[in-house]
Amino acid sequence: MKRIFLFLSVFLLITTTTSCHKVSDQIEKLEKQEPEYEKMEDPRQILDAIQEGIAKKVQDLEVADGVLSDKNTGFPYYEIIPLGTSQNHDKIAKHFNPEDIKSGYILRPIVTSDNAQLLIIVHAQDNEASENVKQAMAKVLSDQETQAAQTQIKNQHLIKSNGTIRQGNFLIYVTWEHTHDIIHIFEHHVR
Numbered sequence: 001m002k003r004i005f006l007f008l009s010v011f012l013l014i015t016t017t018t019s020c021h022k023v024s025d026q027i028e029k030l031e032k033q034e035p036e037y038e039k040m041e042d043p044r045q046i047l048d049a050i051q052e053g054i055a056k057k058v059q060d061l062e063v064a065d066g067v068l069s070d071k072n073t074g075f076p077y078y079e080i081i082p083l084g085t086s087q088n089h090d091k092i093a094k095h096f097n098p099e100d101i102k103s104g105y106i107l108r109p110i111v112t113s114d115n116a117q118l119l120i121i122v123h124a125q126d127n128e129a130s131e132n133v134k135q136a137m138a139k140v141l142s143d144q145e146t147q148a149a150q151t152q153i154k155n156q157h158l159i160k161s162n163g164t165i166r167q168g169n170f171l172i173y174v175t176w177e178h179t180h181d182i183i184h185i186f187e188h189h190v191r
Contacts, residue, residue: 040189043103043121043170047080050119051107053185057178068107081106083122091143092120095136100129102169116155118144119182120173130169137164137173144175 040046051068055061062071068078083096083104092106104122120137124130141162148156155177163174163183170190174182 038189041123043105043123046170046186046189047105047107047119047121049189050121050182050185053181054176054178057181077109077111078107079110081108083120092118092140095139095143096122097129097132097136100124100132100136104133116144116148116158116175117177118173118175120171121186122171124169124171126169130166130171133171134164134166137171140173141175 040049048063048066051063054068055063060071061068061077063069064074064076067076067080069076081090081093083093083106084098084101090106092108096104102123102125104120107119107121109117118140120140122133124133141159141164144159144162148159158175158177158179161175161179163172163179165172165183165186167187167190170186172183172186176182
């Protein structure tokens with residue numbers, strides 16, 4: 001009887017220790033996993049998710065009325081310009097052919113004394129249109145580099161670390177302090 005009791009005690013101890021270790025490992029794996037991202041088809045939704053990500057990184061910013069704004073005053077620091085309308089005569093939007101774009105947006109500072117921050121997100125019509133949009137983004141980068149060389153933009157390093165990527169017919173152009181984080185959010189939300 002003592003042997004059976006001893007055997008059961010040892011068995012219970014080993015089982016409990018092993019189970020606790022497995023649970024501990026599973027909890028650790030869950031903590032390391034990335035949050036689930038909702039897949040999105042609308043560039044505006046993706047832009048909103050990116051703005052929320054930026055606001056989490058920059059203490060002074062929040063998203064108010066759909067755009068990054070000063071947390072204390074609520075005044076917008078940035079403006080959102082829709083792409084794909086033939087009526088748009090913006091100096092950045094002029095590089096893009098409206099026929100290539102299903103939907104797209106430019107996010108940039110309202111005060112343009114330092115034009116280093118710029119984000120463009122586009123859902124192109126098709127494969128050929130995606131290539132055209134990519135070429136237009138290259139022209140925007142060239143313009144930014146030229147402007148940085150001619151003026152003394154204090155954040156020239158942001159232009160040098162520009163990120164432009166394509167995922168399917170979605171493209172993003174990022175000249176921002178948190179380029180890597182923004183691209184990460186974009187990649188996880190695009191279908």
